[in-house]
Amino acid sequence: MSTNTTYAVTVAPDEAEIQCRSGDNLLDVLHRADVDIASYCGGAGTCGGCRVIVEGGEARTARGATVQEGDECLACRAEIVGDLQVRIPAESRRADGEVATDEPRHVLGAVRPDREIEVDPLCQVTPVQMTPPSLADNTSDFDRTCRALQEATGREVFTASHGALRRMAAQLRDSDWEPIVLWLDLQTHGEIIDLLSPGAAGGAYGLAIDIGTTTVVADLVDLRSGASLGRAGEYNAQQRCGEDVISRINFASQRDDGIETLREAVTGTINQLVAQLTDGAAVSAREIRVAVCAGNTTMIHTLYGLDPNNIRRQPYIPTIGNVPPLRASELGLDVDPDARIFSFPAVGSFVGGDVVAGALDSRLTEREDMTLFVDIGTNGEIVLAAAGSLLACSASAGPAFEGGGISCGTRAVPGAVERFRVSPGGDEVSYRTIGGEAPVGVCGTGLIDLMHALLRAGVINRSGRFNTELETERLRATEEGYRYLLVPAEETRDGRDLTIETPDIRTLLRSKAAIYAGIRMLLTNLALDESAVGQVLIAGGFGTHINLEAAVAIGLFPDIERDRFQFVGNSALRGAREALLSRLCMREARELAGGMTYLELSADEQAAAFMDEFVAAEFLPHTEMERFPSVADDGAPGP
Ligand code: FES
Numbered sequence: 001m002s003t004n005t006t007y008a009v010t011v012a013p014d015e016a017e018i019q020c021r022s023g024d025n026l027l028d029v030l031h032r033a034d035v036d037i038a039s040y041c042g043g044a045g046t047c048g049g050c051r052v053i054v055e056g057g058e059a060r061t062a063r064g065a066t067v068q069e070g071d072e073c074l075a076c077r078a079e080i081v082g083d084l085q086v087r088i089p090a091e092s093r094r095a096d097g098e099v100a101t102d103e104p105r106h107v108l109g110a111v112r113p114d115r116e117i118e119v120d121p122l123c124q125v126t127p128v129q130m131t132p133p134s135l136a137d138n139t140s141d142f143d144r145t146c147r148a149l150q151e152a153t154g155r156e157v158f159t160a161s162h163g164a165l166r167r168m169a170a171q172l173r174d175s176d177w178e179p180i181v182l183w184l185d186l187q188t189h190g191e192i193i194d195l196l197s198p199g200a201a202g203g204a205y206g207l208a209i210d211i212g213t214t215t216v217v218a219d220l221v222d223l224r225s226g227a228s229l230g231r232a233g234e235y236n237a238q239q240r241c242g243e244d245v246i247s248r249i250n251f252a253s254q255r256d257d258g259i260e261t262l263r264e265a266v267t268g269t270i271n272q273l274v275a276q277l278t279d280g281a282a283v284s285a286r287e288i289r290v291a292v293c294a295g296n297t298t299m300i301h302t303l304y305g306l307d308p309n310n311i312r313r314q315p316y317i318p319t320i321g322n323v324p325p326l327r328a329s330e331l332g333l334d335v336d337p338d339a340r341i342f343s344f345p346a347v348g349s350f351v352g353g354d355v356v357a358g359a360l361d362s363r364l365t366e367r368e369d370m371t372l373f374v375d376i377g378t379n380g381e382i383v384l385a386a387a388g389s390l391l392a393c394s395a396s397a398g399p400a401f402e403g404g405g406i407s408c409g410t411r412a413v414p415g416a417v418e419r420f421r422v423s424p425g426g427d428e429v430s431y432r433t434i435g436g437e438a439p440v441g442v443c444g445t446g447l448i449d450l451m452h453a454l455l456r457a458g459v460i461n462r463s464g465r466f467n468t469e470l471e472t473e474r475l476r477a478t479e480e481g482y483r484y485l486l487v488p489a490e491e492t493r494d495g496r497d498l499t500i501e502t503p504d505i506r507t508l509l510r511s512k513a514a515i516y517a518g519i520r521m522l523l524t525n526l527a528l529d530e531s532a533v534g535q536v537l538i539a540g541g542f543g544t545h546i547n548l549e550a551a552v553a554i555g556l557f558p559d560i561e562r563d564r565f566q567f568v569g570n571s572a573l574r575g576a577r578e579a580l581l582s583r584l585c586m587r588e589a590r591e592l593a594g595g596m597t598y599l600e601l602s603a604d605e606q607a608a609a610f611m612d613e614f615v616a617a618e619f620l621p622h623t624e625m626e627r628f629p630s631v632a633d634d635g636a637p638g639p
Pocket of ligand 1: 038039040041042043044045046047048049050051074075076077
């Protein structure tokens, strides 16, 4: 059959009809039409998230089998061979809620050594006065502007963008030779990108952007006053290419158009945010002159269209750690085409610019107390600040704390269970969901709370094994181990039991063990132990709602006084805003990244020690109970 033959895919219950070609991949077809369907593994056929029910027509699977009415198949493994009718079941939806962009009060109230930022942005706004040209002074418009800028700034070398040059003659004369010059500080020189008339309002805005693997959040900032004009967040459209950085890298390497697809997805998300923010603030996107991005190394590679493949291959080498600022027009961002997009430098393949931005915001090098900075996503990125020096590592926690890879897991969306109480013996379970809605799954903070609740109730022991002696109907044997009923079908939103199973507990144990082992590795490399830690800063959205007692009790965090923990929220975004508004802060960020020592946990000299720490931490809370004195006597059952 010719690949030019077109067919129609009808999607229920969306009532969508999508035209496609013979041979097209069904998941690609659904994504192109923006159908909400999960694809956690990015189409690798391993997560099972994209399951659809065929209601008519037929498709061909990757193994050459034909699926017809009544069959189920994975959309990512199905090829279009004719008209097709499919139904997307509820469990194949992403269930994304709105992206939370507000910092909770306890984060805003956190004691941070705040420092006044003097507004001195990466895009400078400099009023100049120049003598108009004459027969006695026939200097060109560009040289005359540079001369005025040199006098005003003391800086020697300026260039101008093509766009600025094209407008310059008219703008200088319109401004009566007293323009406001917008120029970018590109370290080696300044680049003039536009001229404004004297007294003109607006015209100079910037974006601080936190590019997360899951969400992208941006602040629109007035470059003259430093005032924030709005904040907006969206899910990163790259999610359809995989849930975590590894599946995104796989996506990039396994498809001819993989890198470009990822690039278009993340720039599309940023452009969506630009549209929301500029609409809300009634400014033109053309007036956005500069952006600063904080993101992990893979996100920054995909933003710039760089091949991320070697990030995941030993010896884990990124194409570049410190990307030079590129023009918005080169990246496809809908702002001033001459605007420059800066990024925070990365420390390594798995300690990225987002961590550097967080370290900048948290003033890690200025803290007197020994400080641990922990950002938990699919990787646990951990920095230990001691006497001005910084040691960092990345521990692969997997997506469990974001609800991924856990049978009952979900994002922190309305309806996600975030708190549990389990009666001794496990007969009764009470819970609280985000927004008080009917349960849809258990989010990362809920999973931590659940582990603690199950341990205290004696449903699992300190090895994470189910207590099979229990006489509760909630616990059932399965082929893969045991399954414990959390919420019965009649209480859940989709009418299916919410349960936790033996493999889930194993995954959670490994995730929390990886984080704790990473913390221990940093400490032991400096010949320290937990008692030396003066402060623990928990960054990112995950930490914000965490039950700290539960997190310590399961051995995710060290057992130190609870008032030494602080939740610092989206420190990456705040760091990006500081660098946007302050050339000094951007310089500090570069120095900070350059001075941070990266401990590669899989390197020969570290790997064995890390594995020892990891294995010791695969226990609740730890095989060495003396490390957790406050939880040693909580009555939970031993191994
Ligand atoms: Fe299809 Fe994962 S199995 S996207």
